[in-house]
Amino acid sequence: xxxxxxxxxxxxxxxxxxxxxxxxxxxxxxxxxxxxxxxxxxxxxxxxxxxxxxxxxxxxxxxxxxxxxxxxxxxxxxxxxxxxxxxxxxxxxxxxxxxxxxxxxxxxxxxxxxxxxxxxxxxxxxxxxxxxxxxxxxxxxxxxxxxxxxxxxxxxxxxxxxxxxxxxxxxxxxxxxxxxxxxxxxxxxxxx
Amino acid sequence: xxxxxxxxxxxxxxxxxxxxxxxxxxxxxxxxxxxxxxxxxxxxxxxxxxxxxxxxxxxxxxxxxxxxxxxxxxxxxxxxxxxxxxxxxxxxxxxxxxxxxxxxxxxxxxxxxxxxxxxxxxxxxxxxxxxxxxxxxxxxxxxxxxxxxxxxxxxxxxxxxxxxxxxxxxxxxxxxxxxxxx
Numbered sequence: 001x002x003x004x005x006x007x008x009x010x011x012x013x014x015x016x017x018x019x020x021x022x023x024x025x026x027x028x029x030x031x032x033x034x035x036x037x038x039x040x041x042x043x044x045x046x047x048x049x050x051x052x053x054x055x056x057x058x059x060x061x062x063x064x065x066x067x068x069x070x071x072x073x074x075x076x077x078x079x080x081x082x083x084x085x086x087x088x089x090x091x092x093x094x095x096x097x098x099x100x101x102x103x104x105x106x107x108x109x110x111x112x113x114x115x116x117x118x119x120x121x122x123x124x125x126x127x128x129x130x131x132x133x134x135x136x137x138x139x140x141x142x143x144x145x146x147x148x149x150x151x152x153x154x155x156x157x158x159x160x161x162x163x164x165x166x167x168x169x170x171x172x173x174x175x176x177x178x179x180x181x182x183x184x185x186x187x188x189x190x191x192x
Numbered sequence: 193x194x195x196x197x198x199x200x201x202x203x204x205x206x207x208x209x210x211x212x213x214x215x216x217x218x219x220x221x222x223x224x225x226x227x228x229x230x231x232x233x234x235x236x237x238x239x240x241x242x243x244x245x246x247x248x249x250x251x252x253x254x255x256x257x258x259x260x261x262x263x264x265x266x267x268x269x270x271x272x273x274x275x276x277x278x279x280x281x282x283x284x285x286x287x288x289x290x291x292x293x294x295x296x297x298x299x300x301x302x303x304x305x306x307x308x309x310x311x312x313x314x315x316x317x318x319x320x321x322x323x324x325x326x327x328x329x330x331x332x333x334x335x336x337x338x339x340x341x342x343x344x345x346x347x348x349x350x351x352x353x354x355x356x357x358x359x360x361x362x363x364x365x366x367x368x369x370x371x372x373x374x
Contacts, residue, residue, distance in 0.1 A: 041200050041238065041286060049215030050358055052373055057320055132320045136373055139215015140356025143199055144319045147218055147238040147327050150286065 004187060008114075008121050009035065009159065016113035017163070023109065024083050026165055034160040037180060040149040043158055047071065047173060049139025054095065056107035057132045057145060060115055063124035063186065066156070066178035068111035069145055070103075071138065076170040077103065095135055104131040110163075110174055122186050145177070155180040197221075197236045200286035204233045204298055205363035214358045216315040218328035220288060220351070221359045222335055223312045224295050224344070225366035226304040232363045233299055235291040239327065240334035242287040288334040296342065311339050312348040312368045314359045321354045328352065 013030040020028040047053065054077035056070040072080060077099075078092040084102040085092075092099065108131060119126045134141050149156055161174040197203045197213045205211045207230035213221050216236070225232040284290040296306065313335050316328035332351045339346055350357065350370045358371040 051215075055319075057323070132323045134319045134321075136319060137215035137217070137356030137358070139199075140217030140317065141215075141319050142217075143215065143238070144218040144325065144327065146199065148325065151239055151327065 004121065005035070005157075008117050011121075012114040012117040013161065015117060016110045019109045019113055020106070020163070020165075023106070024080075024165065026083070028163055028165050030161060030163040032159065033162045034158070036158045036160075037155060038158065040146050040156045040158070040177060043142075043146060043175075045138075045142065045160065045173070045175065047073065047138045049137060049142075051138045052136065053077070053138045053141065054103055055134045055136070055138070055141040056104055057134070057141075058107050058111045059129045059132075060111075060126050061129070062126040064118065064122070064126050064178060064182055066176065067145060067149075068107070068114065069142070069175040069177075070107040070110060071141075071173040071175070072103065076172060077135075079170050080106070080165075080172075100133045104133055107131045110161075111176075114176060124186060142175075149177055152179075157183060197234045199236050200238055202233060202235045202285045202291055202294055202298070204231065204295075204302075205361070206231055207364045209363045211361040211363065212359065216357045216359060217317050217319040218315070218325065218331065220313060220315040220328075220331040220335055221357075221361075222288070222292065222295070222339075223314075223359075223361045223368055224299060225310045225312075225361075225363070226299060226308060227310065227366055228308055229302070229304055230364060231299065231302060231304060232361065232366065233295040234359075234361050235285060235288075235295055237288045237291045237331060237335075238286045240287070240330040241289045242284065243289075288331055289338050292335070292338045292342070306342065306344065309344050310347045310366060311344050312361075313346060314350045314357055314368065314370055316351040317353050317355055317357070319354060319356065 009032045017028045017030040052074040054072045058068040060066055081092040081099040082089050115126050157178045159176040164171045194210045194212050195203050197211055211234040213236045220237050222235045316332035318325050318328050355372045360369045
């Protein structure tokens with residue numbers, strides 16, 4: 001069933017990059033950097049725990065349970081907000097409510113692309129919940145989500161996605177955590 | 193020398209060393225300091241209790257009829273022995289209660305006396321204010337309960353709120369410094 005998962009990932013990345021390109025009027029590259037099945041506390045992402053980031057948390061429930069977390073390092077978030085709310089480049093130095101909403105919308109678009117493909121391919125119902133925003137240390141934001149999953153589940157499938165905006169060289173990080181038990185019940189065993 | 197304590201870990205330190213934890217949200221940092229030996233330990237815990245997780249997981253299968261009572265007691269005894277044999281398992285130190293036990297075991301093995309240990313706790317925030325989560329608060333409550341049970345006094349705390357924190361514990365002085373984003 002690993003193939004099916006790869007197919008979902010590729011299609012979702014394509015949809016998300018098209019949607020993001022439209023939103024920002026600039027080409028966006030999306031790269032699935034890592035797909036792993038492990039205990040959630042073993043997650044070791046590339047961003048330093050003390051780095052200040054904008055984090056958008058998007059929980060999903062239904063026949064597949066999990067969450068998506070979209071992360072923009074501080075400067076990337078500022079540059080991205082210039083683009084989204086059409087300010088002069090380099091003028092965003094603080095995130096307003098409008099910026100938060102814009103970033104949440106980006107979260108909705110990316111996670112929406114992924115979960116729509118997942119739901120359609122697997123013929124399951126997935127309910128997306130409203131995005132929740134936090135602007136703080138990366139470790140603190142991720143830690144709370146990891147703890148929540150560690151409390152409930154033994155194993156999750158972790159999909160790490162990096163995306164690049166061209167010609168500007170800023171990047172974001174998107175993390176998907178899906179509960180293994182339900183996913184395996186639908187797709188069959190994922191580990192060999 | 194700086195020693196980093198990651199999520200779910202426990203580390204010990206000696207005079208001259210600094211134990212650090214970066215980006216602490218709902219997790220809780222528990223430091224124990226022995227002012228006489230100038231040694232200490234830091235735990236970076238994620239969840240309040242190992243037993244609580246087990247109970248949550250088993251909730252659906254528990255029934256109250258008498259025939260299952262014996263079976264349940266048998267299972268509990270089995271779980272107890274399992275827990276004892278697993279106590280060195282790395283995963284255990286992600287829970288507040290088992291992490292405190294493990295820190296005490298290590299410090300006492302090095303000659304520390306429980307009565308003179310000083311505890312400090314940092315963290316237990318809720319990073320998503322529009323989202324109801326009790327993990328941080330429960331971590332704090334669990335640590336306070338466990339330390340009280342073991343007669344260890346908490347001499348300093350910086351807990352709750354909705355901000356991430358970075359923590360440094362100097363094992364020479366016992367001083368714990370906390371850094372936030374602004």
